[in-house]
Amino acid sequence: VDKARRTSKLSHLPGPAYPLPIFGHVVHMLGPREGYMRRGMALWTLYGPGPVKFWLGEVPTVTLTRPEDVEPVLSSQSEVDKHDMLYSATLGFFGNGLLTLNGKAWLAHRRALTPAFHFRILDRYAGVFTRRAAAFAAQLGTEVPAGQSFNIMSKMGAFVIGSLMETAFGINPDLSDTPRSEQSEQLHQLVRAADETYDMIAYRILHPWLLAERLFKLSALGRRSRQHEATIAKFVQHVIEVKRAQLQHRAAAVARGEQVNGDDRDDDDDSVREKFTFLDMALSSKNNVMSDSEIIQEVRTLIAVQQTTASTISFIMVMLALHPEVQERARAEVREVNAIGGLSMLERLKRLKYVERVIKETLRLFPVTTFFARKLKKEMLLPDQKTLPAGVTVIVFMYLVHRDPRHWPLPEEFDPDRFLPERCSGRHPYSYAPFSAGPRNCIGQRYAMLQMTAVVAAILARLRVRPGEGCETRAALRVNADLFLKIEGGFNVRLEPVT
Numbered sequence: 001v002d003k004a005r006r007t008s009k010l011s012h013l014p015g016p017a018y019p020l021p022i023f024g025h026v027v028h029m030l031g032p033r034e035g036y037m038r039r040g041m042a043l044w045t046l047y048g049p050g051p052v053k054f055w056l057g058e059v060p061t062v063t064l065t066r067p068e069d070v071e072p073v074l075s076s077q078s079e080v081d082k083h084d085m086l087y088s089a090t091l092g093f094f095g096n097g098l099l100t101l102n103g104k105a106w107l108a109h110r111r112a113l114t115p116a117f118h119f120r121i122l123d124r125y126a127g128v129f130t131r132r133a134a135a136f137a138a139q140l141g142t143e144v145p146a147g148q149s150f151n152i153m154s155k156m157g158a159f160v161i162g163s164l165m166e167t168a169f170g171i172n173p174d175l176s177d178t179p180r181s182e183q184s185e186q187l188h189q190l191v192r193a194a195d196e197t198y199d200m201i202a203y204r205i206l207h208p209w210l211l212a213e214r215l216f217k218l219s220a221l222g223r224r225s226r227q228h229e230a231t232i233a234k235f236v237q238h239v240i241e242v243k244r245a246q247l248q249h250r251a252a253a254v255a256r257g258e259q260v261n262g263d264d265r266d267d268d269d270d271s272v273r274e275k276f277t278f279l280d281m282a283l284s285s286k287n288n289v290m291s292d293s294e295i296i297q298e299v300r301t302l303i304a305v306q307q308t309t310a311s312t313i314s315f316i317m318v319m320l321a322l323h324p325e326v327q328e329r330a331r332a333e334v335r336e337v338n339a340i341g342g343l344s345m346l347e348r349l350k351r352l353k354y355v356e357r358v359i360k361e362t363l364r365l366f367p368v369t370t371f372f373a374r375k376l377k378k379e380m381l382l383p384d385q386k387t388l389p390a391g392v393t394v395i396v397f398m399y400l401v402h403r404d405p406r407h408w409p410l411p412e413e414f415d416p417d418r419f420l421p422e423r424c425s426g427r428h429p430y431s432y433a434p435f436s437a438g439p440r441n442c443i444g445q446r447y448a449m450l451q452m453t454a455v456v457a458a459i460l461a462r463l464r465v466r467p468g469e470g471c472e473t474r475a476a477l478r479v480n481a482d483l484f485l486k487i488e489g490g491f492n493v494r495l496e497p498v499t
């Protein structure tokens with residue numbers, strides 16, 4: 001009855017007809033995984049650009065691709081929730097943290113995590129990011145033979161999680177008791193498990209009968225998924241153990257009246273003051289905002305979302321390879337800023353305005369979190385008087401919002417200067433939201449921008465990037481989406497030392 005009621009309430013919207021029991025409309029999406037994006041776009045071309053209805057199994061969804069339609073959904077405080085059915089597929093690996101929580105629990109966690117991402121804290125990360133980025137660029141220069149095509153994404157996962165360990169968790173892998181080789185093996189296992197999991201989550205969403213936990217658990221995919229969950233659980237346990245040992249050590253040092261790591265240091269510092277990291281704050285919190293198991297969930301979430309930064313840096317490298325004139329201009333800026341003496345690491349990163357525009361334009365064309373969903377708690381009226389009924393799941397399709405030709409002339413063209421301040425003024429505020437917007441926006445936005453700027457600057461200073469196999473032209477890029485946007489066949493580039 002409920003379904004019939006909602007079907008009739010969606011009847012005013014364009015979209016495929018006749019949802020089948022259990023399948024809904026997913027039959028339109030089934031086929032080889034490489035074709036997810038192509039098939040989704042074909043549906044939208046047929047029924048868009050306004051709201052398009054689609055039954056994802058038993059779940060009624062409406063996909064939005066215009067900034068004015070997206071605005072009321074993302075800006076709403078009280079009328080939307082994260083959709084439990086779709087987001088539940090992520091819980092086993094991502095944990096039930098900030099990304100998936102709703103209501104009061106979400107608010108309490110958001111308040112607890114916000115101080116760790118405060119701009120004054122992030123400013124301290126500039127030094128860490130710069131040091132790590134320089135080491136990463138040097139490593140790329142030595143490990144990858146000059147001129148050889150390789151998938152740069154294959155190096156990114158371990159790199160960004162390593163940064164997270166040092167910044168948000170206050171664990172410097174260089175200072176750890178665990179041998180380097182063992183640490184690196186742990187990271188690689190985690191990244192492999194993560195990669196397969198993202199793919200699996202997308203597969204479940206498009207095969208919605210696999211969203212039923214009982215059925216999923218019995219499937220081969222379910223068994224594989226449990227192995228990956230165990231891998232992340234082991235990793236997280238290790239992180240918490242190391243942190244607890246550090247905290248005890250610190251407390252003992254304080255009790256002996258000794259100066260402890262970083263307390264005396266102030267601003268431009270290439271290590272993070274331990275007591276300001278998320279994990280230190282959470283585990284030593286006097287008001288006990290989060291229980292131990294909640295902290296574990298947040299650690300899992302923070303680890304799992306690092307893929308966004310890894311993919312974006314990889315997309316940036318491919319775009320720089322395809323646009324040598326943009327690459328040279330960005331490199332000239334990096335050299336100019338590097339030549340100025342007396343600047344703090346943070347000031348250096350902040351001066352890289354063209355690099356910032358390159359990153360923003362890449363995120364416009366390739367917003368790696370290309371879909372996200374909200375469930376409407378109340379009926380919602382869109383600007384063109386179309387109503388969306390309560391209970392429906394709204395899917396924001398950022399890839400197309402960022403290509404709306406009314407706001408982005410020649411949308412496929414890669415032009416970083418679209419983000420010059422004078423060209424931004426007057427643009428619809430929701431025409432660009434790679435980090436989402438409104439109360440559930442990305443808490444890591446500033447963190448990600450700083451880290452990406454540091455990595456791009458370090459690579460440009462040392463290496464020239466050229467297109468690799470299968471990525472020779474824009475038209476050749478096989479862009480696809482599982483949970484995140486990606487290039488089928490790899491983010492292939494060639495590196496050469498800059499002379």
Ligand code: HEM
Binds near residue numbers: 099100110372373444
């Ligand atoms: C280029 C990099 C990144 C992009 C494009 C990105 C994008 C997004 C988007 C679109 C959302 C909203 C998702 C939704 O509504 O379901 C989100 C949420 C979130 N992101 Fe990011 N993100 C990035 C990097 C990061 C980093 C580096 C961190 C942590 C260090 C992070 C932590 C989070 C968290 C915790 C949430 C949930 C926030 C909440 O609901 O309160 N993200 N991100």
